[in-house]
Amino acid sequence: xxxxxxxxRADEVLRLRRExxxxxxxxxxxxxxxxxxxxxxxxxxxxxxxxxxxxxSVIDAVTEQSIIGTDRDGVIxxxxxxxxxxxxxxxxxxxxxxxxxxxxxxxxxxxxxGGLAALxxxxxxxxxxxxxxxxxxxxxxxxTVSVAVTPRTDDSGAHxxxxxxxxxxxxxxxTERMKDQFVSLISHELRTPLSSILGYLELVLxxxxxxxxxxxxxxxxxxxxxxxxxxxxxxxxxxTAQVDAGRFTLQPEDVDLAAVVRAAEDTARVTAAxxxxxxxxxxxxxxxxxxxDAVRLGQACDNLVSNAVKFTPRGGRVTLTLEQAxxxxxxxxxxxxxPGAAPVARLAVSDTGVGIPAGExxxxxxxxxxxxxxxxxxxxxxxxGLAITKAITTAHGGTLxxxxxxxxxxxxxxxxxx
Numbered sequence: 001x002x003x004x005x006x007x008x009r010a011d012e013v014l015r016l017r018r019e020x021x022x023x024x025x026x027x028x029x030x031x032x033x034x035x036x037x038x039x040x041x042x043x044x045x046x047x048x049x050x051x052x053x054x055x056x057s058v059i060d061a062v063t064e065q066s067i068i069g070t071d072r073d074g075v076i077x078x079x080x081x082x083x084x085x086x087x088x089x090x091x092x093x094x095x096x097x098x099x100x101x102x103x104x105x106x107x108x109x110x111x112x113x114g115g116l117a118a119l120x121x122x123x124x125x126x127x128x129x130x131x132x133x134x135x136x137x138x139x140x141x142x143x144t145v146s147v148a149v150t151p152r153t154d155d156s157g158a159h160x161x162x163x164x165x166x167x168x169x170x171x172x173x174x175t176e177r178m179k180d181q182f183v184s185l186i187s188h189e190l191r192t193p194l195s196s197i198l199g200y201l202e203l204v205l206x207x208x209x210x211x212x213x214x215x216x217x218x219x220x221x222x223x224x225x226x227x228x229x230x231x232x233x234x235x236x237x238x239x240t241a242q243v244d245a246g247r248f249t250l251q252p253e254d255v256d257l258a259a260v261v262r263a264a265e266d267t268a269r270v271t272a273a274x275x276x277x278x279x280x281x282x283x284x285x286x287x288x289x290x291x292x293d294a295v296r297l298g299q300a301c302d303n304l305v306s307n308a309v310k311f312t313p314r315g316g317r318v319t320l321t322l323e324q325a326x327x328x329x330x331x332x333x334x335x336x337x338x339p340g341a342a343p344v345a346r347l348a349v350s351d352t353g354v355g356i357p358a359g360e361x362x363x364x365x366x367x368x369x370x371x372x373x374x375x376x377x378x379x380x381x382x383x384x385g386l387a388i389t390k391a392i393t394t395a396h397g398g399t400l401x402x403x404x405x406x407x408x409x410x411x412x413x414x415x416x417x418x
Contacts, residue, residue, distance in 0.1 A: 101116055198224065350411040
């Protein structure tokens with residue numbers, strides 16, 4: 001080695017030593033990162049295990065509802081004690097061995113389109129679905145179960161299957177059917193004698209050979225008025241029973257809704273005048289036609305107008321406004337036509353009455369519900385009118401909405417397709 005080469009070699013050795021030192025430092029840094037990642041992974045694993053244990057504990061604690069989880073093909077992966085109790089099979093006999101469709105009534109599945117798709121179609125489109133299905137136990141017993149279906153995801157958020165949360169409604173639905181059958185039977189049994197009473201009252205009141213005194217006529221007119229009221233109540237009870245039993249049918253035809261609204265005004269005019277309530281009607285001069293059942297639409301309008309009059313104190317006002325409008329693709333109703341919007345008829349019945357508390361407005365369309373303002377002001381009624389109006393509106397493919405402020409008034413808006 002020459003004298004000139006010695007410093008170069010020393011520099012190279014020094015450079016290599018520095019590189020080795022750098023690599024060793026990088027190695028130590030990477031080893032430290034790996035240890036840190038190992039610690040994080042261990043913590044995450046313990047957290048996942050704890051979460052899974054918590055979820056399992058929660059699911060296993062539910063004994064009055066069946067919780068069934070499946071993979072994307074419907075193979076059962078989760079089967080809680082509630083499912084064991086409802087369907088009589090232990091978890092070991094079901095998980096990874098049976099599919100959810102095996103516990104459903106085959107005919108019911110076929111009517112809904114068949115297979116797992118029939119159970120999850122709505123949940124797939126809307127994110128959830130709740131409806132009654134018929135479960136079949138291994139011994140052949142059929143159970144009516146209200147089933148909530150939701151998608152199930154894995155830890156990465158990917159679709160992993162479906163959750164089916166079921167509540168046994170067998171006894172509840174049987175009781176409801178018995179109640180509806182009872183209401184229907186009683187309604188029929190009451191209608192016959194009431195019709196006879198009204199018939200004989202008409203004969204007595206209109207008999208020219210045996211004229212009545214003014215006092216007798218007044219008494220019998222009171223009897224007739226209350227008999228008519230009872231007959232309307234019986235008709236309402238019978239109608240609600242028909243709706244619940246699925247026997248409510250329409251006789252569709254072209255109907256001038258403006259004429260229906262004017263008829264409702266005529267029906268309520270005497271009552272409104274007696275109560276000191278002003279009636280205002282605004283309808284298109286040329287009418288407004290819809291496709292529907294004229295009798296049922298008249299019943300719906302009568303209910304809305306009579307309710308408005310009943311809940312409006314003396315000196316108040318009830319306004320009936322019928323106009324054409326358009327429903328957009330997102331469900332909003334607008335006054336002017338827009339691309340893709342469908343024409344509708346919109347009837348608003350507004351009053352300046354006692355109003356409805358905000359917390360009670362969602363219950364208004366339930367049978368026999370009466371707002372606290374109705375009870376407080378002793379407004380007569382049994383709570384069937386709005387339920388009937390809602391059923392008629394829904395059967396026509398329409399909507400019925402309410403806006404109300406207590407002590408300021410209420411507006412019911414009935415919207416029908418044209």
